[in-house]
Amino acid sequence: GQQVMQIPQYQHVQEGEDFTTYCNSSTTLSNIQWYKQRPGGHPVFLIQLVKSGEVKKQKRLTFQFGEAKKNSSLHITATQTTDVGTYFCVRGTGGFKTIFGAGTRLFVKA
């Protein structure tokens, strides 16, 4: 119902390779947020997407919101070791609750 599915669960890349994580919902999302959690750290807000088809960039990170507002993606170009961590997408439920995806854990080999 209101869960969001994130794939892949894990991703190992060589430094310099690209990385993409996907977030899928069976229901239309009002908006979606992305958070990053470094190993041993706490989740930190990255970005929020609201509009259908929206694309936002933060340096090497590109965030997309699907046209149907049922999916989103985060793409990292030329990964660096500083990109290591778990990336979560987060949806609201139309009220007060927040639902985190299970996260995609990124490992970057130097």
Added chain:
Amino acid sequence: DSGVTQTPKHLITATGQRVTLRCSPRSGDLSVYWYQQSLDQGLQFLIQYYNGEERAKGNILERFSAQQFPDLHSELNLSSLELGDSALYFCASSVREVWPGNTIYFGEGSWLTVV
């Protein structure tokens, strides 16, 4: 530094015991959230308070309870602890009450180990 303060940072306790985790939200934030993160697990929403009132409950066990005080700090009480309660407990805060557009700021977390 997110501005959200959690204490204690680490806690080891025995099964059957009770502990209290404390959280001070960012200055000006009225909403407080509690999350549980078990090893290699995602973040499970437990409960949210806004300006002292409970607003939403997630997967919070009956053995757990929380409250938000008039000064807006919050406490999460965990009782009759079991081994499976060992986890990282995050407190988070935000300015607004509801989604959307509500950026959530997380504290560093409280590591609870039940032995």
